[in-house]
Amino acid sequence: MRAFFVRGSLPERVEITIIGGGVNGVALARECAQSHKSVLLLEKDDFGSGTTSRCSRIVQGGLRCLESGEIGMLRESLRGREALLREQSHLVHPLDFIIATDARSRYSTLETRTALWLYRRLGRVPRTSAEGEIESLRRSLDVSQRWALYPFQEAQCEFPERLVADWLLDACATGVIARNHAEVRAIQTSEGRVQGVLVRDGITGEDSYVATEWVINAAGPWTDVVREMADLATSSRLVSGVRSSHLMLRRFSGAPTGGLLVHSPDGRPLTLFPWNGMLQVGSTGVLHRGDLSLAEPTVEEIAYLLGSAASLFPKARITADDMVFSYAGVRPLAYRKRKSELEPDLDVAASRYVVHNHADEGALGMLSMFGGTLTTAASLARKTALIMGLQSRRQAGAPVDTEDKSKMESTLQQWASTVHLATGIPQASAEAVARWHGRYAMSVIQAARHDPVLRTVIVDGQPQIVAQAVEAVVYEHAVTLGDILLRRVPIALSQEWNEYRTAQAAARIAPALGWNEHRTGKEIEAFEKERSQFLFKPKDLRRAGVAA
Structure with missing residues (x-):
């Protein structure tokens, strides 16, 4: 059996090299292989070990897109959610949610009900009554507030690491060569286009050069680090790293059995839902300026999440002793310079995914793709493949029944x-x-x-x-x-x-x-x-x- 574990040499030439083995990179590898292209997928750590494994683990249908009027993105997210429920039903399952609003809410009852009606209508999302959960929450939430509770349905992928593993298997079954613990050290360009990549195997220490026609930078928050390896004509940043921290609490009497979405007094959304025998509370969203590989929640972020949960459920008497652990991931959002200062503008539009073509910067054949969510990874892969001139061979499936x-x-x-x-x-x-x-x-x-x-x-x-x-x-x-x-x-x-x-x-x-x-x-x-x-x-x- 040991013969299976030997890491072979990398190929001398491939048509497409993808740098980054998170959900976006693996989805693109799977998509490109469907077009019968030779594909090399490289990841400096392990597949799914970056932002993918540190996300919220909620398969969002894009409800928040309604706030900014992004109906196209909402439709795309809903289609992605439906596809995951259909194709990965062992990993992705429906999760009933409740929106809780009080007198401080920015939205009226009519606005909230209209948004949820439109969400269900566009996504063919079934109506959920959750009457038992609503009554239970009324008894558990802070009784000093007059809560209005509205049920709707999202989905959950408890272990997106396994989603990446499944898609990796699909990709390799169609010919993709995948190598984790393999760091790209340089991207070679000549006469205005990419020529190849220099790779160091983190296990053997061996250096290899692989000639390639395309280099796709899918490194997530490390996008700018990879971009700089190509020595492009521009030094403009592409990404702002935003740290999202999540807290895990021991379950308590009266804790939500489904998802709960509320807004804190300062307007920030807060979600609570069961995960892996615990209650997950999240998330924050602050600029991350440190080492991307060492992102962790600050004490201030932990205090905010813990205090928010405690104020919502005062009867539970939540304290620091109820915390099991926390984790943080850095999301790559599009960098946009403000007119008055050099800080990135982190408005809602920045949460969309981006595909950037480096052809005009002296690297024809190099693209950077980043952003999005679990629900948009497959559609981002298809759009990137289309830019490369590849036609998608994946067929849309039948609608999925999420009610039973x-x-x-x-x-x-x-x-x-x-x-x-x-x-x-x-x-x-x-x-x-x-x-x-x-x-x-x-x-x-x-x-x-x-x-x-x-x-x-x-x-x-x-x-x-x-x-x-x-x-x-x-x-x-x-x-x-x-x-x-x-x-x-x-x-x-x-x-x-x-x-x-x-x-x-x-x-x-x-x-x-x-x-x-x-x-x-x-x-x-x-x-x-x-x-x-x-x-x-x-x-x-x-x-x-x-x-x-």
């Missing part, structure tokens, strides 16, 4: 039961495989069927099995323990995770991957460092002044 969530659950449980009877793999483990691997689940099941090592659970008390970790390395390009436990089989995102579980997971995964004791120890050390930087919690929040 129990139907999907029943099908999944029936499949898991059948697998258990046929293979002896515990039903809970079979169900866990199906939830995260979808149409690729049988590959994992077949590997585990006759191998007791691969059928072992990765950690006690959770159903995921070692075969999923092997699948991650053999087919999904995972290299490190962090790649496996944070993104391919992301069980380390749970609130119960600790150093003991890390050691247990590594001890069970290592024999299947051929890791020796030295390699295993190094992987554990690197994993703990990566997880603590990602899932951030100050050591003493109360001493830092954070108390609700």
Whole structure:
């Protein structure tokens, strides 16, 4: 099995090189491969480890676009939402939301009801009553405010890391060559067009030059860093990095069972919804001026999110002790210079995606694409491919029925039961495989069927099995323990995770991957460092002044 884990040499020439392995870059790789082009996808860290894994995890239909009158973007977001619900139903599911407004709201009852009616009408989103949830929230919310509650429906992708893994598998199945932990060091141009890229393998240290006709910069918040490698004729910035911080709380009595959207007194939107056994609260939006790789919430951001949740639910008596962890991601918004100062203007229009052609800057064949959300990644990929002269071969599917969530659950449980009877793999483990691997689940099941090592659970008390970790390395390009436990089989995102579980997971995964004791120890050390930087919690929040 070890032969599968050898990193081969990069090709000498490809037609298209994509720099950046987040959801936008992987979506574009999948799109280009459909046109039978040779594609190289490069990511300096791991696929989905940047902004994608640090997003809100809500598949937004674009409701906020109504505020700015961007009906076209609203329609596009709704179509993207519907496509994800249809094509990735094991990862993306409907989530009932409630908008809560009080006397301080900027919008009247008529304006709110009209916006939700238009949203449902344009997106064929079913009406949801959520009467039980509404009454429960009325009892739990701050009773000093007169709340008006309006139900609507969004969707949730709890683990966008798995969405990237699925799309990566699709891309590689159609010929894409993908390489993570591979940093582009230079983009060569000559006579006004791109010629190739110099790549350093972060695992082997080997440098390679790959000739290419197209270089697509899909590096997200690192867009300007990559752009500067081409030594273009202009030095104008493209991106402003905006840090969005999210807080995870332990669930409390009266916590929302669906999503809740409110506006804080200063007008900023705030969302609360269940995620992975916790309650997620988010988000902030402040300019990020530090190292993009080390983005973490500030104490002030944590205080704002914690205080907002506490004021909404005073009966819960939320304090800093209820915080499990927080994380922050940097969103790439279009840089726009204000007339009076050099600070970027972060108005709502800047949240749209951008495709920038560098042909007039001395780099014909180079494009930079950034921005958007999970719902617009596929459409951004199609538009970028069209600019490159490629025709989309993907067909629109039939409308998806999002009203009966129990139907999907029943099908999944029936499949898991059948697998258990046929293979002896515990039903809970079979169900866990199906939830995260979808149409690729049988590959994992077949590997585990006759191998007791691969059928072992990765950690006690959770159903995921070692075969999923092997699948991650053999087919999904995972290299490190962090790649496996944070993104391919992301069980380390749970609130119960600790150093003991890390050691247990590594001890069970290592024999299947051929890791020796030295390699295993190094992987554990690197994993703990990566997880603590990602899932951030100050050591003493109360001493830092954070108390609700």
